[in-house]
Amino acid sequence: MKLSTSDVEYVAKLARLEVTEPEKEMFTAQLNDILLYIDKLNELDTTGVAPMTHAIAVQNAFREDKVLESLGTKKALANAPDARGEFFRVPKVIE
Amino acid sequence: MEFETVIGLEVHAQMLTDTKIFCNCSTKFGGAPNSHACPVCLGMPGVLPVLNKKVVEFAMKMALATNCTINPANSFARKNYFYPDLPKGYQISQFAYPIAEHGHIWLEANGRKRKIGITRIHMEEDAGKLIHDENQPASYVDLNRTGVPLIEIVSEPDMRSPEEAAEYLKRLHEILVYLEICDGNMEEGSFRCDANVSIRPRDQHEFGTRAELKNMNSFRNVQRALEYEVKRQQYLVENGQAVIQETRLWDDAQGVTNPMRSKEEAHDYRYFPDPDLVPVVVDGAWVEEIRAGMPELPLVRRERFIHDYQIPAYDAGVLTAEKALADYYEDVVKLCGKPKQASNWVMGDVLRFLNEEKRDIRSCPITAGALADMIRLIEEGTISGKMAKDVIDEMYRTGKSPQEIIEERGLVQITDEGALAATIAGIIDASPGQVKEYRSGKEKIFGFFVGQVMKATQGKANPKLVNDLLKKMLAGS
Numbered sequence: 001m002k003l004s005t006s007d008v009e010y011v012a013k014l015a016r017l018e019v020t021e022p023e024k025e026m027f028t029a030q031l032n033d034i035l036l037y038i039d040k041l042n043e044l045d046t047t048g049v050a051p052m053t054h055a056i057a058v059q060n061a062f063r064e065d066k067v068l069e070s071l072g073t074k075k076a077l078a079n080a081p082d083a084r085g086e087f088f089r090v091p092k093v094i095e
Numbered sequence: 096m097e098f099e100t101v102i103g104l105e106v107h108a109q110m111l112t113d114t115k116i117f118c119n120c121s122t123k124f125g126g127a128p129n130s131h132a133c134p135v136c137l138g139m140p141g142v143l144p145v146l147n148k149k150v151v152e153f154a155m156k157m158a159l160a161t162n163c164t165i166n167p168a169n170s171f172a173r174k175n176y177f178y179p180d181l182p183k184g185y186q187i188s189q190f191a192y193p194i195a196e197h198g199h200i201w202l203e204a205n206g207r208k209r210k211i212g213i214t215r216i217h218m219e220e221d222a223g224k225l226i227h228d229e230n231q232p233a234s235y236v237d238l239n240r241t242g243v244p245l246i247e248i249v250s251e252p253d254m255r256s257p258e259e260a261a262e263y264l265k266r267l268h269e270i271l272v273y274l275e276i277c278d279g280n281m282e283e284g285s286f287r288c289d290a291n292v293s294i295r296p297r298d299q300h301e302f303g304t305r306a307e308l309k310n311m312n313s314f315r316n317v318q319r320a321l322e323y324e325v326k327r328q329q330y331l332v333e334n335g336q337a338v339i340q341e342t343r344l345w346d347d348a349q350g351v352t353n354p355m356r357s358k359e360e361a362h363d364y365r366y367f368p369d370p371d372l373v374p375v376v377v378d379g380a381w382v383e384e385i386r387a388g389m390p391e392l393p394l395v396r397r398e399r400f401i402h403d404y405q406i407p408a409y410d411a412g413v414l415t416a417e418k419a420l421a422d423y424y425e426d427v428v429k430l431c432g433k434p435k436q437a438s439n440w441v442m443g444d445v446l447r448f449l450n451e452e453k454r455d456i457r458s459c460p461i462t463a464g465a466l467a468d469m470i471r472l473i474e475e476g477t478i479s480g481k482m483a484k485d486v487i488d489e490m491y492r493t494g495k496s497p498q499e500i501i502e503e504r505g506l507v508q509i510t511d512e513g514a515l516a517a518t519i520a521g522i523i524d525a526s527p528g529q530v531k532e533y534r535s536g537k538e539k540i541f542g543f544f545v546g547q548v549m550k551a552t553q554g555k556a557n558p559k560l561v562n563d564l565l566k567k568m569l570a571g572s
Contacts, residue, residue, distance in 0.1 A: 014363060016177060053170045053192075053368035059376045062148035065112050068119035076132040076238070086128035087226070087235035090179040094227060094234075 002035045003028055096333065098294040100325050101302055102260045103252035106267055107245050108277040109221065109285040110153045116220050116244035117144030117187065117372075124283055128237040136220075136242035138182035144371050146171075150244040151375055153276040154194045154218050155385045157246055160270050160392055161213045163198030165382055171218075171372040174364045179236050180223035188247075190366040193217035194375070200270070201394060202262050211263050212251030221245050252291065252302065257321035261314050264288055268314075269393045273418045281312050288317055293338070294328045303328070304338040308352055310345045320345040324352050396421055404434035413442055420456045423463050430467030433474065440466060440487065448491045460494040461487070469497040477501065478508050479558055510557045512564070515548070519561075519568050522547045533569055544569065 008028050012019045019027065070076075073086045082089040115122055118135035135142045158165050172190035198213035221243040226235045248267060254260045268286055271277040279286050293305035308324060311317045323345075328338050343352040391399070393415050400411035400421075415421045420441075427437040445466065449459060469486060472478050478486060478501060489500050501507060509515055522544060523530055533540045548561050 014175075014365070054370065054373055056373070058373045059168075061145060061373050062151070063114075063117075063119070063145040065114050065147050065149040066119060067113050067121045070120045070131050070133050071137075073127055073129045073132075076129045076137060084233075084235065086130075087237060088129070088179075090234050090236055092227060092232040092234050093179055093225065 002039075003032050097297045098325075098329055098332070099297050100254075100256055100321075101252050101293050101295065101305075102254040102257070102321060103291040104250045104254070104260060104263060105289045105291070106248045106250075106264070107221075107287045107289075108157075108248065108271050108279075110150055110244040110246060111276055111278055112147055112149045112153070112244055114147055115242035116147050116150050116218065117242055120242065122243045124285075126239055128235075129239060131239040132241070136182075137238060138184070144187065146372060146375070147244060150218055151194070151377075152385060153244075153274075154216060154246050155377065155382065156274045156276055156389060157248065157271065158195030158198065158216050159382075159386055159389060160274060161195075161198040161200050161216070161248070161267075163195035163213055163216055165195050165377055166192060167378065168192065168374050168376050169194045170374040171369045172366045173369045174366055176362070176364060178222070179234060180225050180238075180241070182223070182238060182241060186220060186222065187369055187372070188219035188366075189217035191368075192374075194246075194377075200263070200266055202259065202266060203394075204259065204262060209253075209259070211253045214249040214251050216246055216248050219245050219247060252293075257318045257325065260290065260321055261318040264314055264317060266393075269416065273390060273393050275390075275418075281314075284312070287312070290317060290321060292321055292324050292328075294325060294332065303332075304340050306338065306340070306352070307342045308345055309342060309355065316345060316347055319350065320352055323350060327352065390418070393418075393421075404428065404438070406434060406438045410438045410442060413446075414438065417456065423456050423459070426463035427467045427470070430464055431470040431474075433470050436470050436473070437466070440470065444484075444487050444491075460492075461490045465490055465496050472497055472501070476508060476510055476557055478506055479554075481558075482506055482508065482554065506555065508557050509552050509555045510560060512560065515552075515556055515560060516564055516568070518551050518556075519544075519548060519564055522551065523568060530569065534571065541565070541569075 005024050005028050008019070008024050008031065012024075012027075077083045077086070077088065080088050109122075110116075112122060114120060115131075115136055118133050120131045120133050120136055123131065135144055155165055157163075169189060169192040171187050173185040174188045174190070175185045177184055193215045195216040196214065198216070199210050200213065202209045202211055221240050223236055223238040223241040226237070228234065250263065254263055268279050271286065272279040277285055281287070288311060290308040290311070291305045292308060293303040295301065295303040306324060306328070308320050311320045324343070331338055342355045344355050345352050397408075397411045397415045400406055400415060401408055404411075406414075414424045424437060424441050427441065428434045431437060445456075445459065445461060448454075448461075449456060466487075469478075469483060469490065473480055473483050478497075483497075486497050486500050486506065489495065490497060493500075526544075526547070529540055529543055533544075544565050545558075545561060548556055548565065
């Protein structure tokens, strides 16, 4: 076992996910399977291979510094679960 | 016990680009809430961020100005955490491969130079702004600032006092503003600073436990907060208590730091490479192109002023504190050829006028050309330095040229020797008592005659000429 139930609980908490006890067991088993599978890659000798962050050989994709029209406040707020005036409204985050 | 203070600073500087770092929304401060937002910076699913090239160029400028090594390949990572000012649930930042590392800047205090290391500079996006409701359990979110480009400049723990930390910040601020990549406005949050501070007994090599200070929005507050925190930690240690590693907020009104309510979990940001953004590759040619476009930096300019213009270090410091002021001064010098006089007038009168009205040199009613003209008029003897004081005052108030003012007021200095001699002869004739006293050796009374001549000429007589003529004529020849 690479991963324990408490690891699952920790990751779930960081991701703000609520998981039931049976789910914890299930996810622990599934995540362990995934990690074991990924471990297969470690069998490959990568000595002298530079780490890479992308699978495609593209670099320097830039944008010019030119202002284009934004959505506007009304559209920006259109999908908000809660809004007030020109603002998104959220539960208070400090006391 | 004697303690040593150890301080490291993290500075966030907003880049002066027109658009955000990953989308084409405007970065302008003060727009209607949520008016500068688009699907990319709102964090809508399926959108693709594309890097603003200018942000890379600005970061490279700062890297060169702070003697950093620019990493030929650098890339972006996601910093994951939940907070309502961060719509995506992660901040795009740089982690393992920042744009630049291993730099330094120099500080100068009491004639001694100190090198402060720069650990790294990286590019990232700013978060939105939260406004908390006073009465209801609600906060309001404005995402205009979300995605505004930032560079974070992290120093080594090289500073040894709050004054030194403030000095470092001022130098960094000066460089950013000189490079014209950040407006440096601390109140609007374009230049923000967090400080890591710890103390250790003088003979101890390892660092003590540090506290991170936030919420200081001026140079003065950074210094005050650090001074308070050093005292607090010393008190703890001297009383056998431990310093806890925590984040503390500076309370300006109370003049203290308080622990910030911990954001629950210890920070675990689970950084990983952002698959949406491809690596940034910087080759030597690009670096050289950026280097070629660099302006003269404040420290170099200061030394050049001292050397080329023969002005004191203090004057050079004041004149180069702001790029626009240094440019103004150099324009005046170029036009009148009198660096010392130009420095006196700029530092004395011009800066005093501007400070009184909290005005910027860029909106100064006295143009560099007008000031240079005035200095030339003094040098040529058209007006005296004393007359110039009135002239410059009116130049500032009205924006008129010195020539105009002199003409309007009939202020031309009397340099006609014959006319002056006649005036002086009249005064000598009218003051036989004083003449006798002077001739009997009471030379102090000389001032009386100068006063009389100035009165008779309404202050327009050339002072040197008056002195010479008076001496000659009072001697009885």
